[in-house]
Every structure is written in structure tokens, then in C-alpha cells.
Amino acid sequence: MIDWAYQNVIIRGFESGLKRRKTFPYWRELESSQWRSRRDIESLQVRRLRVLLNYCNTYCRWYRDRWAQHGIDVHGISSLADLRAFPITTRAMMRDNAADIRSSQNGIGFVSKATGGSSGAPLRFLIERDANDRRVAAAFRGYGWAGASPGTRQSHLWGVNLNPMSMRRRMKEHFYARLLYRRDLLNSFQMSDSNAGGYVERLNRFRPKVLVAYANPLFVLARAIDERGISVHRPESIIVGSEKLYEHQRALIERVFGSPVYETYGSREFTLIAAECDHHQGLHVTSENMIVEVVDDQGNAVAPGEEGQILVTDLYNTAMPFVRYAIGDRAVAAAGDCSCGRGLPLLEKIVGRQMDVLRLPDGRNLPGAFFPHLIKDISSVRQFQAVQTQPDRIQLKLVVDESWNADDGAELRRRIINTIGESSQLEIRRVDRIDLTAAGKLRVVVAYPDHRTVRQPRIAG
Missing domain, CATH: 3.40.50.12780 (ANL, N-terminal domain)
Known part of the structure; x- marks a missing residue:
């Protein structure tokens, strides 16, 4: 009522x-x-x-x-x-x-x-x-x-x-x-x-x-x-x-x-x-x-x-x-x-x-959902952000808890490299926090800027 x-x-x-x-x-x-x-x-x-x-x-x-x-x-x-x-x-x-x-x-x-x-x-x-x-x-x-x-x-x-x-x-x-x-x-x-x-x-x-x-x-x-x-x-x-x-x-x-x-x-x-x-x-x-x-x-x-x-x-x-x-x-x-x-x-x-789609040097597109799907099973990771700093470089920022260990890092690196191949360099970096956007959202994947363009359709006439 x-x-x-x-x-x-x-x-x-x-x-x-x-x-x-x-x-x-x-x-x-x-x-x-x-x-x-x-x-x-x-x-x-x-x-x-x-x-x-x-x-x-x-x-x-x-x-x-x-x-x-x-x-x-x-x-x-x-x-x-x-x-x-x-x-x-x-x-x-x-x-x-x-x-x-x-x-x-x-x-x-x-x-x-x-x-x-x-x-x-x-x-x-x-x-x-x-x-x-x-x-x-x-x-x-x-x-x-x-x-x-x-x-x-x-x-x-x-x-x-x-x-x-x-x-x-x-x-x-x-x-x-x-x-x-x-x-x-x-x-x-x-x-x-x-x-x-x-x-x-x-x-x-x-x-x-x-x-x-x-x-x-x-x-x-x-x-x-x-x-x-x-x-x-x-x-x-x-x-x-x-x-x-x-x-x-x-x-x-x-x-x-x-x-x-x-x-x-x-x-x-x-x-x-x-x-x-x-x-x-x-x-x-x-x-x-x-x-x-x-x-x-x-x-x-x-x-x-x-x-x-x-x-x-x-x-x-x-x-x-x-x-x-x-x-x-x-x-x-x-x-x-x-x-x-x-x-x-x-x-x-x-x-x-x-903009979450990473275009790899070998021509493949890596969807942004790849990283959440991969990292969800690693309980020691509290937050993360994957940033393509260069066309051939990916930096993975991690906020982790005290249970994180070297084995977690090695296994995570192995899984990512198995997917992206050797054409891209991977840096895994531990950080204290990941900044939000101005709107208060967490960007979990950030593609290299040159890859964010939208192609135009070809129009006759």
C-alpha cells in the first residue's frame, strides 16, 4: 500500500x-x-x-x-x-x-x-x-x-x-x-x-x-x-x-x-x-x-x-x-x-x-572477457586491470591478498602466454590499488588507443 x-x-x-x-x-x-x-x-x-x-x-x-x-x-x-x-x-x-x-x-x-x-x-x-x-x-x-x-x-x-x-x-x-x-x-x-x-x-x-x-x-x-x-x-x-x-x-x-x-x-x-x-x-x-x-x-x-x-x-x-x-x-x-x-x-x-578488445600483433582480437574468465578462479586476486600499453605489450595490474604466492603468478603467466602467444610481451605487476574512471567504474581492460577506431562502411555513390 x-x-x-x-x-x-x-x-x-x-x-x-x-x-x-x-x-x-x-x-x-x-x-x-x-x-x-x-x-x-x-x-x-x-x-x-x-x-x-x-x-x-x-x-x-x-x-x-x-x-x-x-x-x-x-x-x-x-x-x-x-x-x-x-x-x-x-x-x-x-x-x-x-x-x-x-x-x-x-x-x-x-x-x-x-x-x-x-x-x-x-x-x-x-x-x-x-x-x-x-x-x-x-x-x-x-x-x-x-x-x-x-x-x-x-x-x-x-x-x-x-x-x-x-x-x-x-x-x-x-x-x-x-x-x-x-x-x-x-x-x-x-x-x-x-x-x-x-x-x-x-x-x-x-x-x-x-x-x-x-x-x-x-x-x-x-x-x-x-x-x-x-x-x-x-x-x-x-x-x-x-x-x-x-x-x-x-x-x-x-x-x-x-x-x-x-x-x-x-x-x-x-x-x-x-x-x-x-x-x-x-x-x-x-x-x-x-x-x-x-x-x-x-x-x-x-x-x-x-x-x-x-x-x-x-x-x-x-x-x-x-x-x-x-x-x-x-x-x-x-x-x-x-x-x-x-x-x-x-x-x-x-x-x-x-575499447576492451585487444588487437594482438598477429592480427587476432582478444576479447576483454578473457581476463575476468581467467582470473576468477585465483582467489588471491582481489582486483585487476589489463592495460595494452603498446601494440605488443600488455601490463596486468593485480591487487592481491596475503595468500598470493609465486606459484599463482607463474600459473597465471603461463595461461595468458598460452593464449596471446609470443608476439606480445606480458608484465605482471602488483599494485596497492587500481584507480576508477571519473564515473566511478572499474575498467578491467584497456586497449591500446590506436585500436579504438570504428571503421566506416563503404557507401556507393
């Missing part, structure tokens, strides 16, 4: 009444549209895509000129497959041409945001206000699949604002998070083995219905709870996002907390892109708001079950449109539909960042 009152009276009154946002009506639409057939949803996407592309051709000079150079007929869109003729847009392109990508139409209300800059250069961008309402509605729906509808009691082990704040700003954030949305914010930036007990005490006091967390800090917390035999509150569900979740992490987290884990995938540019439902057969894409493609380096669609890079086209943001935007992540598209009955397509799994 309390959850219902917060959602339908307090939060609805704040969003729809005080702020005059359309979040709740859009949420209601999404709750209905998710049960439409795949064909119906694709038809909706095509209709909206036509509107978006015509808009860009009229009001966004950079898109208009670029598409004209490639001889593209913006008015000839009749299917989602036609979008593949359009060139890929990279983050660098968005950053370097922001003024010409931004809509020239007068009177557009927008909010300004920026990415965290984990790739080395943050992107500042605009979101049309109505499109932002749709994004928040999509997050309401996706988190709702895990029982985390707005107003439910939630603990968030997440990144916090590190900038100096005025008293008014602190009061505003406290009102919004704790009093309005009933969220207890736990600073993931400070999470470590040594202070895990304090985080557990906080969870046990607040007793959240849902725990929302970055994957790596939550894994560190679960490991500490498991090793020390600490008693911890069991939420009804756990939502993990913002970082790649590996299967060994999911298994430990579910066992320690006794709660099902729901993986989500999102970004600052698009908010919630995809999320798991309670059938856990993949991540449902927010297809009413966007088109998500999984493609090879030339921009061609890969077959279901094959890995590729992710391109996103936002169907509603007209303030600064994203069309075939290479978000920098890799995924595998699912072959079938979820047994839940939703018509939303699935991503089988999120593989990781595009």
Missing part, C-alpha cells in the same frame, strides 16, 4: 502536476506497447524513423551534407534494413560537429548532459525535453520488470556527485532521492574489502525491496560478505547496470544475497537501452524509443548469435539527433523471442566495451 501511494499519488503528482512532465502517460503507453507483435513494433519504428530522418535533413546541417555526399535518398525509407545505407556516426564526430548536428529549429526545449568520459573524452549533448520524458518512462518500465517501479524502497550502490554542492543543491538531491523516490544512496566510489561491513550495516538498517548497483562494487561487497560470513538483508531483487556483468559475478551475488539478479544496459546518451525481464532469457531492447543494431566493423548486420558493435538511433531526440551512433559497446543479438510474450527484440548478452 505504501509503494502504491508513493507511485500513484506522491511521485505522479510531482512528475505530472508540479513538473508537468509526460513521464507517466508515456510509461502507460510502453506498458501496453511491449505486448504488441514484433512486426507491429517494427512498423512503429519505421514510421518514426521516416519522421526523424526528414527532420535531420531539414534542421541538422551536418547530417544533411554528409548524407548528400553519400548519395543517400532520405525519403526512400521503407524498412529498417534501409537504415544500413546510412554511415556510422562516432562519438568523435558528435563532439567535433556538435554545432552543426544540433537542430536549427527555434524554440526546442532541451536538457544538457554529458558522458562520463571513460573513453578519454566526454561528450556533451542535448536531449529534447519530451524525448527525455520518454527515456525516464522506459527506465520506469525496465526497472519495473525487476520489481523496482518508482516509489519502491531501493538502495543504490552507485556513483555519487563528487563536485562541491551548495546547501540548496544538497537539500534538493536529498529530497529527490530519499524523500520522493525512497532511495538510499551508497557511495560506490569508496567501496572496498576493508569497509564492506559498514555497507552491510546500512543495507540491514534500510532494508530495501530492491538493490541497484554497479556490477564491480557489488561483486566486491558480495565476496566480502561470503568470506566473512556476514548476515545481510535479502532484497526481493537486484538490478545491476553500468558495467559489464560476468557470469561468475552473477552467480556469487545471487548466492550471497539470495536474490535474483536483473541485468540492465544503458548509457548517458540514451538512458535505459535494454533490460532483463523475470524470464532472464536476454535483455529486451527499448524498441519503441530507439533502433539498436548489432553490426560488424563495416556497419553490416551480424547474424543472431554473433558478436558485433552496437549502433543506436534515437527515434525522438530532435535537439541533437543520434543516427547510427556507435556507442562503443559490443553485444550479441538473440536469435529468438523471450517466452514472456513481449514483442521487444532481445540482446542475448552484452559483451563489453569496444
